[in-house]
Structures are given as structure tokens and as C-alpha cells.
Amino acid sequence: MRKWIDSYLNERSHYARVGYRVSSPVSCHFGVPQGSVPLLFTIYTLPIVNVIALFENAHHTQYADNTQLHIALSTDRALSIINDYLQSVNRWLDANELCLHSDKSEAIVIGTSPGTDDNRFRFV
Numbered sequence: 001m002r003k004w005i006d007s008y009l010n011e012r013s014h015y016a017r018v019g020y021r022v023s024s025p026v027s028c029h030f031g032v033p034q035g036s037v038p039l040l041f042t043i044y045t046l047p048i049v050n051v052i053a054l055f056e057n058a059h060h061t062q063y064a065d066n067t068q069l070h071i072a073l074s075t076d077r078a079l080s081i082i083n084d085y086l087q088s089v090n091r092w093l094d095a096n097e098l099c100l101h102s103d104k105s106e107a108i109v110i111g112t113s114p115g116t117d118d119n120r121f122r123f124v
Contacts, residue, residue, distance in 0.1 A: 005040070041065055044096075051092045055085050082107070 013025035048067065052058050057072045069089075073081055086100075093099055 009040075045098070047096075048089070048092060051088050054088065055081070058085065079109075 012028045014028050015025045016023045042062065045062070045065075045067070048062075049060070052060050052069065055071065059070045061068045061070070069085070071082065071085065075081070090100060
């Protein structure tokens, strides 16, 4: 299995084709081939569940490069806890040479307490 994965990821090249014209091949040293099954990325990012498990009432869904976090909190410290979680996730992403795309990230805070619409956390 490891040899198959190595052959899939190593010594690859890519080229561009426009009409009948084809560029020269260029070596590709990083990433997973475009259009590939998200299995390899999912395996690589699976340990994020260890970060999520550190937080009470935290659950997630994951598909390919999309991960959604679901947290149920009923405390005045809810936004502080969410910030702690985001910092933990960012540390894990940095350690694994990944990044959180702030322009693709959203947060929805639902509640009935005053201040639940307060926007005191940021995606960095």
C-alpha cells in the first residue's frame, strides 16, 4: 500500500493544454493530484479529531477539505471557549503545514441570551 501511495505522490509532473498546444512538463513536488479521491487528504487531516476531543460538547463533520465544527455551549464564556478552540485548531494546522482560509470560514452563534450576536472572535 505504501509503495502505491508513494508512486501516486512522488515523481509527478504536470502540463497545460490549450487547444492542440501542450506545454512542457514541470515537476510537481507538493500536494495531492487535482481531482483525486479525497481519501489521502482525509487520512492526513484525520488527527484533527484529537484536537476536537479536548473540548466538551464539540462534534465535527468532515468531507475532503471541509470540516465543520458543532459546539453546544450554555455559558457566559461561550465565545472565549470558541476562541480557545480556534487557537487550538490553528496550532494543529500550523504544525501540519495547513491553514485555515479565513475568507472561506464562517461562524454562526445561535442563542437567546443578550450578547449572543456579539462578534468577538476572529478567523486568522
